[in-house]
Amino acid sequence: MAERELPPGLVLWPSGTAGRNRLCVLISDIHCTDCSVGNQTASETDWQLFFEQLEFAVCNPGDKAHTAPEQRIDELLLILNGDIVDLIRTSKWAEAGVYPWQRDHPRFAEIILATMRDIVAIHASKRPERSEQPYSGFFYWMRESLAGLRARGIAVTIIPIVGNHDKELQVVPEARQMFYEECLGITALDISDSYRAWVAAQMGTPADDMYPCMPFYFADTGLRLLATHGQWRDQDNSRATALWKPSRGWQPHKWQQEKYRAFSEPCxxxxxxxxxxxxxxxxxxxxxxxxxxxxxxxxxxxxxxxxxxxxxxxxxxxxxxxxxxxxxxxxxxxxxxxxxxxxxxxxxxxxxxxxxxxxxxxxxxxxxxxxxxxxxxxxxxxxxxxxxxxxxxQEPESDIKDVSLLALPAFQPAYRMLGLRLHVEGHTHVALEADLQFPRPRQGRNNYTYINLGAWRDSIVPKRNRGYRRRGIGRALFIFDLAKLARHTPGDSYRFYVRDMTSWGDRMDSW
Structure with missing residues (x-):
């Protein structure tokens, strides 16, 4: 579809690999911190289990023991849907006598970089022998798993979406470089020209950035997907600008003109x-x-x-x-x-x-x-x-209201006409799903779905009578776009499912 026919400001994911069998996996709100004021992310065993599930899904699309050649996955897209690292939840601000909104302070970038170094040590490095330090190893196990898939000939792309707790990466290029290299395992040479152009077109940023800003959303018609973190719906976590305010909702053409300033400035x-x-x-x-x-x-x-x-x-x-x-x-x-x-x-x-x-x-x-x-x-x-x-x-929504659901971009007429049918977000830390139907366009079954990925983290919850319990909670969305199978069995070439994981144990309730 020609660019002039797209809704204002919408930039689609490059379609160069659309003929491949693709698997897209999304998780949200990992919140990797430096653990100086608590550890928010899931445990190492949870991450190991998740990446085992991811590898199984790549090798066995549809959970089939024997996969026909036309159903084998050629490409994996892993979308980290915002709040990947958390650069606010750290004691370093208080220790330095600096507040996170003081971006002009001489020590602002220094604190961000120091926090990132500790995040790398805790979440991106191999666990030291006999160490008592906090550890989750999310990025370490991610790189290990994806390296194994690449060795099998699978094309792998990691897409980090910006959230509201990692937006400081947008304003401190050195920290963003550390995030790409040390966390994601991506160097400047690994970033394709098409990826740079996609980010630049979406965010209104230079196309020659060695380490591009994180995109605000991902939209792909083959996957029928629009994914974004969701902070644009939250008046406390987005900022009114000269061109936009939260009550105006989804307006990427306005955000583009201001380089998405509403979601990079302090809130x-x-x-x-x-x-x-x-x-x-x-x-x-x-x-x-x-x-x-x-x-x-x-x-x-x-x-x-x-x-x-x-x-x-x-x-x-x-x-x-x-x-x-x-x-x-x-x-x-x-x-x-x-x-x-x-x-x-x-x-x-x-x-x-x-x-x-x-x-x-x-x-x-x-x-x-x-x-x-x-x-x-x-x-x-x-x-x-x-x-x-x-x-x-401040209690997060246990459900999404109809008026909010209908205002989501993937369900607006111009977006539906492109073939988008699945809107995914995180941010609230509450896993949700809802289905809709619209009379137009009529293309087979008119199923439209909203999914909130919740958060992949430990959580403290009250027991039914008294007391509290700690448990691990995680949700991942798997989307299969089997373009090769569509030639023979179009009705089975697209599917998606959610995997939820909740874990309890004596170790988690140790005190």
Whole structure:
């Protein structure tokens, strides 16, 4: 289809390999951190299992024991759908006395690079012998698995989509180079001209960048797929510009003109609130008197605060647990006082920054005014009530509303006419799916599907009666576009399925 016939601003994935049998695998929200304020990503065994499933899908499309030649996979596309690394959830900002939104600060790039070096050590390197350091090895096992597939003659392409927690890679080229080389295992010579041109056309960036910016979305008509992280629907994690504001929805032609500035500049949720939470965890961990009863439990809670969704739920549990300890053990009253004092100091500090107010959306700003006023009273019951209210307001959607579903780009008439039928995102950390039907265009079965990939990470969830449990959660989407099979059996040449994995174990509940 000619470029002039595409919807404004839409750039399709290059169609040079469309005649091959292709498998596209998508995962989202890995959140590889430097583990200085908690480890968010899944464990090494989870990643090993995932890549084993990926290799099996490549060699056995359709889960068949014996694969006919016309069904064998020629090309694998692995899409990492945003929030691949997390450059905000680190103690390095607090230790340096710098905030993540202070991009003009002389130490901003230095902190980003230092964080990336630790991410490489934890997630992109082979696990050291007898090491007690945090480790997930996601990038290490990814490179090992993909190298094996390439050795079998499979063409492999990794496509990193930008999220809201790794967007600093867009503004620090040295960190982006480290991400490509050390994490993805891709050098400048490995990046094709067609890939560079695709990113440049989509993002409005130079086509000669040695290490291109991460694309904002992936659209391919053969796969019938449009995938993007999903932060463009979140007013707290996108920023209004001269040409666009969140209420206007999907407008890539506007974003293109501003080089997607709405999603690379600091935002309230991903930069300000997340940065403040990291600072609170770091400060609280340094404040606790290790000799007090219950100090170890509080330290464990701090280490797991990023595993709650929403994060405010972790603050509620921290305040509640320290209160319970103080009531049960008189010697622990001082510990509860330390928690409250640090919490209130962090809250006051958060409210004192102009960026907190400047980056907040109007409805969020109203809540901040109320929080700022009521927090002055220093009553425990009020503190806990405010945090519970914030947690309730920030609770991620357990379903997607029809009006939001119909506004997704893949389901708009101009996109449907291209053959796009599958809209995929992440961001909310809640796995969802929904099916739709439209009267036009009539091309066989009119099935349209929305899939949210959730997040691949450990999570803290409440038990049904009382207490909490830690479990690993992951979801991957496998899409088969068997172009060679379409000549003989067109009805079986396209299929997709989701693989969900939930893991429990004594190791995960060790404390």
């Amino acid at each position: 309230f949720g991903d930069t300000v609130a997340a940065g403040m939470l990291s600072r609170f965890i770091w400060k609280m961990a340094g404040t606790i008197d290790s000799n007090m009863p219950g100090a170890g439990r509080i330290r464990n809670l701090l280490d797991e605060m990023d595993l709650y969704r929403p994060s405010v739920s972790a603050v509620v549990r921290l305040l509640s647990e320290s209160r319970r300890l103080a009531r049960r053990t008189p010697e622990a009253r001082g510990l509860h006082d330390q928690v409250l004092r640090c919490f209130r100091e962090s809250l006051v500090d958060w409210m004192s920054h102009a960026e907190t107010w400047n980056s907040a959306h109007r409805s969020t700003k109203l809540g901040l005014y109320v929080l700022n006023f009521l927090s002055r009273f220093k009553w425990y019951w009020l503190d806990i009530s405010l945090m519970r209210l914030m947690a309730k307001v």
